[in-house]
Amino acid sequence: MDSLIRPLIPNKAAFGRHETFSLRYSWLTKGFQAFQHDNKIFTSDEATVRLGVGKNMVNSIRYWLRATQILETKPEGLQTTEIGKAIFSEHGWDPYLEDEATLWLIHWLVCSNAELATAWFWFFNCFHKSEFTVDEAANALVEFVNQNLTGKHSERTVKHEINLILRMYSQTRSMAKLDLEDVLDVPLVSLRLISLGGTTQHYISRPERRQNLPLDVIGFAVNEVFNQRKVSSLPIADLMYGEKHGIAIGSAFRLTEGELLSKLEDLIKRYPGIFNINETAGINQLFRDKDDVESLSFLRHHYESREGIYA
Template identity: 60%
Template sequence: MESPLKPISHKKASFGRHETFALRYSWLTKGFQAFEKNKSIFSSDEGTIELGVGKNMVNAIKYWLRASAMLLDADDGLEVSDLGKAIFNDDGLDPYLEDEATLWLIHWRLATNAELATAWYWFFNCYHKAEFTSEDAMESLAEFVRNNLNGKHSERTVKQEVAMILRMYCPSKSNAKSIEESLDSPLASLKLVSAVDDQHVYRSYGNLQSSLPIELIGYAANEIFNQRQTEYLPIADLMYGPKNGIALGSVFRLTESALLAKLENLVKAYPNIFQINETAGVNQLYRQDSKTESLTFLRHYYKPNR
């Protein structure tokens, strides 16, 4: 099975596909459930009526469903993913995003999809400045694109992606935006980015992330094992990733000690699947059962007694 993780590729990148509309709370639910009923919902005039938004917003909903891997590209169009069905079906694990763990999950999917959410991938895996201005980040992303991606990408569009990331992840001042605009940013509640100095300077650094459940760490780590097809991963590699590669600790903005603590708790909860051992002075996470499905960890979290 093809890995849902999409590391940086020189040939595949996307910028500005969201039509300048940030992800909103209801969009994934409404869009997924509408697609389940009508597979042509995003390509027909019915989309604007069924979803109650304009054509550009219909395109944006489609984009966010694809970028978060709730819908997957198929030979004949789009198809629902196993993750999408598990979360958003009528009897799904959390169809209305009531649990913050689901927001962490959506964040993980965006930040590991370099093909469709290239700027998100870069910001959370490759950009390691704890404090920066929006201009700093824009220039760094533009340089990254010039140095690592083939093809022509509008520098203006590329830089605008940073503004979209800050808009989605940085909690806004309550009196600065309308109620409708405040609905743009379910991911802001994760507090992965904060504004200082009247929003001219931003911070995004490691923390304990107490609201991030170990089951989601297990889900993410299992995906990395599958993608790299290995039996063990150095914990430092999980923290920072290979060059331009997926970095679990960085994506979730964990400190080194916080990541290690979560991995230790993961091992305690799933001793038959994971172990931490030291090899040649290097702490490594070992996976003993390669047949475990990633969704198993999510089901254990959302429905622990089933």
């Protein structure tokens, strides 16, 4: 089956297309539903009025809708995706991001999109320093770009991506100058994947247990990796750290090795007959016994088993 994962391709990379704006709480819902009502909204002269933002923000909303893969570009133009419709339609599973699972899912959809969110893909899948300065991360990203990507990429623009990642995922020191409303409008900060260090320009992003990471989001991600790789088994180490420059679930969610294994074992218990773990040639591997499993089925289980608005 098809996968939403967009792996790293040297001649397909994107930097700076967000107009320097980080993702905000209301943008995905507002932009997605506006697009459903009018698929020409982002090229319309009335876009700024109808979306209630400036022109650069209109472009940024369009970018984030594509980076989170709830809209996709087809030969015939921009279109909604199945996952976009399932979650963000007016009667979708969680159009207003009231369930933290949706934030974890958005994070996964961005950091598994190497084509449009190249810096996010690199930071969460390939950059393994648990403590770093802004300059260390920025210089490491520039080195990665120079060694692995083709085409011309402005060093300044590439470095600036690190600042935006930190703004999206941590209470950066610059936020002290922002209004409380602006700080609260950055949804992925609540995942606590990046935190402030003890000194200026110092940050921490280390593996932890992540007990608030829903199992069904892990199930979705694991199934997506199987679909993208088109295999029936994957070494646990690959799921933790990825192939060379590949998607790494453990790293993307900043999980410890023990916690990833524990979540995989819980996944097997929840979905018997789909996944199992066996040792082959001395290597622990996760097997998928069915190759027709729909990734959305894991999310459906999560949202539709919830009480209230998710029932």
